[in-house]
Amino acid sequence: MTQPPPPPPNQPPQQPGFGPAQQPRPPAPQPGYGYPQQPPQPAQPGYGYPAQPPTGPNPYAQQSGYGYPGYPGGPTAPTMPIPSKPKNNAALFIVIAAVVAIALIVGGGIWYAHSSGGDGKKDDTASSGGGTGGKDTGKDGEGGKGTEKVPANTTSKVLFQVPLPTTKDTxxxxxxxxxxxxxxxxxxxxxxxxxxxxxxxxxxxxxxGPVCYASGRVSADGRTAVVFQPRTPPKGSSAGCSQVAAIDLNAGKRLWTKSIKSGDIAVDFNNVTVAQQTVAVGGTSGGAAFDLSSGTVRWQPKPGDGCYDAGYGGGTKLVAVRRCGSGDTGQLHIQTLDPASGKVISEYTMTSGIDYASVVSTDPLVVAADVNDSAGDGSGFSDVFSIDNRTGKLRTRISTPGSSYAVRCDGIYEVEKCKGVTVGNDRLYLATEEHDGSGDGTRTNEIVAFDLATGEQTGQRADAGNGYTITPLRMDGPNVIAYKNAPYDKGGQIVSIDGGSFKETKLLENPVTVAVKAIETSLSPEYAEVLYSQGHLYMSAVYARTASSSSAGKEYLVAAFGTGG
Structure with a gap:
């Protein structure tokens, strides 16, 4: 995906502007996650490509608690954060931590009017990938008993590494x-x-062409979907994110490639998900749903009501975040849909003034939003709404202030991109913000739980430990799988937290070497994709960069660790 010239060293990525076909831009989000405002940068060409990462020494190399740069997109996407520097991680490593910021072609739109009625179907979609976990089955965050076993030896070794490719453009x-x-x-x-x-x-x-967006969902038969550009454009431009493809991961095949048009213009998409046997893509210019196996269009936007499906959450159920109206009078509708027909099963209407929302879980239905920009940190996360899938009624609303909880959601475009949070046992599990530990100059945090029926804290609390910070990745049946960032003299860990007792069990611990610590820092959950399953940990980058912006040290697209038993 070709890009504009990189910003000066240690500057945050500047966001690309609108293309020639303009529509009213969405309300601007707050500045990015604690990052100070930067001096104006020269205007950047084109649209539909991510902004540049910082160059030179990595401003994120000293890792702290849980900050989520996200996968923001669009002309007003937030800038990236600089996490605070832990006092106990002195003299670490020069690395690059990057995020995806993909802008939107805002061309002529097609509108879809969802009709009422319809029934859902049983899910056969697993949550796997997208940067938040590993294999999972059943409801979001549930699925019966946990499947992760404690290895005989939890000490890991490096299984393999894939070098980070250098490119002509980001x-x-x-x-x-x-x-x-x-x-x-x-x-x-x-x-x-x-x-x-x-x-x-x-x-x-x-x-x-380059990938723009990738679904974090995988069907039971190993299929997923991506959105990508139709060609590799010249440097500093974009070919738009108009192509949707289904990938058979087990067979290594592209099953089909599709696009839709508004008049003669291919519609650009800003998110993609898989729900049951349906691939759904959305964005302000239009959306569509395709059969996962054949690529046949199942339903797509129709003109008429001045609304658009901003994006979808998938998995067990399909949930649309649908925006109607504009400005202060605009409203978001959270709709549970029949994936096969697009018919509305239930609907919850959020109050005016909430511009963006993220789907944390589709079953049970949990939605996060930054209400009146009250989070104060650009995280997209100040309140959580627990909604009944069947009736569309609000079960409870939970206040989750950004000053207390280290969750980061995109919400603007990729509505399924939240980090630092998972759902299971009809509970919401959140990482708290990092704070001083009990030891001299140490930092730490916790995972806490809320009841999705009452909105009250359950009293469960998993302490990361002095010098550690902990991030929930996903559920394993009733248990929480989490990644623990370690102090300089310890290795990063994967742990399982019992959903009842909250007892922590170590599943994997990385070796303490300079090379591994550098990998853990540059490919931590804040900035990268982290998957864990059965003694295997995979950490991977979401960016390949120009040779001129590479650091002096080795950088990896993938680093894999395993316990061997």
């Missing part, structure tokens, strides 16, 4: 998935399948 590499047969990762204009243990290439699926 290129998105978002998307990583794990099945029983393969670990797959987006590269530069391709998706590659690797042997989960050795890293040997099993297959390569070439794409005509």
């Amino acid at each position: 290129t998105v590499t978002a998307g990583s998935w794990l099945t029983d047969k393969v670990y797959a990762k987006s590269g530069v204009g391709e998706i590659v399948g690797y042997d989960p243990d050795s890293g040997a290439k099993l297959w390569t699926v070439p794409l005509p």
Whole structure:
């Protein structure tokens, strides 16, 4: 994905402007996650490509608590944060931490009027990838008993590494998935399948242009979907994010490629998900739903009501975040849809003044929003809404102030991109903000739980430990799988937290070497995609950069660790 020239060293990425076909831009979000405002930068050309990461020494190299740069998109996407520097991580490493910021072609729109009625179907979609976990089944965050076993030896070793490619221009590499047969990762204009243990290439699926967005959902038969550009454009421009493809991860095949048009113009998409056997794509210019196996259009926007589906949450159910109206009178409608027909099963209307919302979970239905920009940190996360899927009624609303909780949601475009939070046992599990530990100069945080029926804290609390910070990744049945960033003299860990007792069990611990610590810092959950399953930990980058912006040290697209038993 070709890009404008990089900003000066240590400057945050500047956001690309609108293209020639303009529409009213959405309300501007707050400045990014604690990052100070920067001096104006020269205007940047084109649209539909991510902004530049910082160059030179990495301002994020000293890792702190949980900050989420996100995968923001569009002309007013937030800038990236500089997390605070932990006092106990002195003299760490020069690395690059990058985020995806993909802008939107704002051309002629097609509108879809959802009709009422319809029934849902049983889900066969697992949550796997997209940067938040590993294999999972059943409801979001649920699925019966946990499947993760404690290895005989929890000490890991490096299984394999894939070097970070250098490119002529900044290129998105978002998307990583794990099945029983393969670990797959987006590269530069391709998706590659690797042997989960050795890293040997099993297959390569070439794409005509760079990836823009990747679903974090994988069907039970190992299929997922991506949005990508139709060609590789010249440097400093974009070909738009108009192509949707389904990928068979186990077979290493692109099953089909589709696009839709508004008049003669291909519609650009800003998110993609998989729900049951449906691929759904959305954005302000239009959306569509395709059969996962064949690519047949199941339903798509129709003109008429001045609303658009900003995006979708997938998995067990399909949930649309639908915006109607504009400005102060605009409202968001959270709709549970029949994936096959697009018919509305239930609907909850949010109050005016909430411009963006993120789907944290579709079953149970949990939505996050920054109400009246009250989070104060650009996180997109100040309140959580627990909604009944069947009736559309609000079960409870939970206040989750940005000063207390280290959750980061995109919400503006990729409505399924939240980090630092997971849902299971009809509970919401959140990472708290980092704070001083009990030791001299140490930092730490916790995971706490809220009841989704009452909105009250359950009293459960998992302490990261002195010098550690903890981030929930996903559920394993009733248990929370979390990543623990370690102090300089310890290795990062994967732990399982019992959903009842909240007892913590270590599943994996990385070796303490300079090289591994550098990887953990540059590919931590704040900035990268982290998957864990059955003693295997995969950490991967969402960006490939120009050779001129590379650091002096080694950088990796993928780093895999395993316990060996």
